[in-house]
Amino acid sequence: MVKIELFEVDHWILSQSSDIKHNLAHSYCLPKSLSDVQQQAGSSETGTDVFSPVLSKALDYGPMKGSEALRSKISHLYSSESSSSFSTEKIITTPGASLANFVVLFALVGPGDHVIVQYPTYQQLYAVPASIGADVSLWKSSQEENWKLDMEELEKLIRPNTKMIIINNPQNPTGAIISKQTLEQIVQTARKHSITVFSDEVYRPLFHTVSPVDPEYPPPILSMGYDNTIATSSLSKAYSLAGLRIGWIASHNPKVIDLCVNVRSYALITASQVDEHLASFVLGPPVRQLIEGNQTLTKENLNIVQSFIDKNRSICEWARPEGGPIGFIRFVRSGRPVDDVILCTQLLEKKGLLLVPGRKCFGDGINFSGYVRLGFGGDTEDLIGGLGALQSFLDHDFREIPVYPGAADKY
Structure with missing residues (x-):
């Protein structure tokens, strides 16, 4: 059990x-x-119009990876912060980021694997790997160091069976961010040891101390030029819409996506077509x-x-x-x-x-x-x-x- x-x-x-x-x-x-979102976008339309396209739609199972419209909007979020376009085939949707995280960990980590997890962080990110038989090392940080990560400590934690480095950027519960330079060092270390980097980015792009024009602005992990990276996010935190149960998994590695689609099928088959339609609206002009x-x-x-x-x-x-x-x-x-x-x-x-x-x-x-x-x-x-x-x-x-x-x- x-x-x-x-x-x-x-x-x-x-x-x-x-x-x-x-x-x-x-x-x-x-x-x-939804009315708030429309007003922020400067729209005079009523909330009913947002629902119009789905009122007459037969509510069958949705697409296995998520609706094309929503995945296209999500792909644009990543393409806008990268030097190259991001295909919708690299994205699958889930009901929220918590399930996205669970799917990633269940699909890619198992007994005999070792994972390194930024700490402190959201409990799910280290408790789930431990529950399925992986060895977990906590990559600890402290308030005295402003919760900054020590790269020398990361090197010491790596083992021959290290499968994944797990980070949370911005970090729950501290609000600390991992700078661009540190992200580059993490990816460089992971590439050297053929380790996957998994980043829970549910609080992006809510930054207080840097803006996109700053050299140390933290980019999405998927823009770091390393295929063995995975990002999860949702509309729950930075986007104010926890009641829309929509999250996603994104990766350049097609094997990762295939494995996650398989686990996702066991857990939910598809996400809600209504939620996906509304999420697609939110990630359009109002975002x-x-x-x-x-x-x-x-x-x-x-x-x-x-x-x-x-x-x-x-x-x-x-x-x-x-x-x-x-x-x-x-x-x-x-x-x-x-x-x-x-x-x-x-x-x-x-x-x-x-x-x-x-x-x-x-x-x-x-x-x-x-x-x-x-x-x-x-x-x-x-x-x-x-x-x-x-x-x-x-x-x-x-x-x-x-x-x-x-x-x-x-x-």
Whole structure:
């Protein structure tokens, strides 16, 4: 029987879902309606017109790899950031990025394989390979180094049976980004050892510190000139449309695509034709305004959180996020990390504020004590309200939160 770890972040949010007044546990940008998307695109059309092409369409199974229209829009996203065109044959769709990740890992990794995973990161990216018999090495980073990756450490982790290097760019939960130079070094190392590079890019292109004209702007992994690269993404995070269950897998390697199509067939056969049609609309003319709006929102909200941290710098700190709508904040007392699980539990009970404890949800119960993940991609007034509740707790109740006795020195 295959056994897989409890998915801690989802379990935490589900188990703490009562009496929430302020939800800053989310990891996506402010959800949009289709009408919102049209308005951002400057359209005066009603939302009904978006549905018109599918109202009379027989809802049979869709194409096995996904609709041609949607895959064409996705291919344009990659072609626009590359020196060459990107064929639709290199793309398959899935209901969200989580399933895309699962399909990739199930299709390409197995017993006897070794994978290296950027850490901290989304639990799925290391728990799934471990559950199917692979050996997993964590490529660790720390706040003290601004969550930057050490290339010498990567070389030390590589074994003769290393099958895959897994990265998350921008990174969940820290908001750190992997620069173009570091991506080039990762690809160079992978090419030397014939290792596949798999990049979860669900938060692209939501960057706060760089723009496409900057030399270190992180390109998609597929534009790095190495065929053994895989990218996954979706509309859930940077595009504000988690309710459209659409994600995708993309790779230059046709064998990778074929293997993923086979696993995908076991899991779902095809994606929803309705969702794919709506996703195709979103990735058309509205997409630029949608991303620009979310970049503006997250940058403004990021500054609000930074002001909060500056005000409370004796008890909380972070490496300022460079991308995505999330940050990883460490709470300390007398320089020692507090028990983040107790902190988050008390915040919900006393203030109705939901946050995500780092040690429990990203540190296997050991690492990242004192850290909490905070989402700042939502409504600005909601963020201000949540930070107000947090400030009240810090002023009146924080002294009751114990220091975590088993805190790892590095984290």
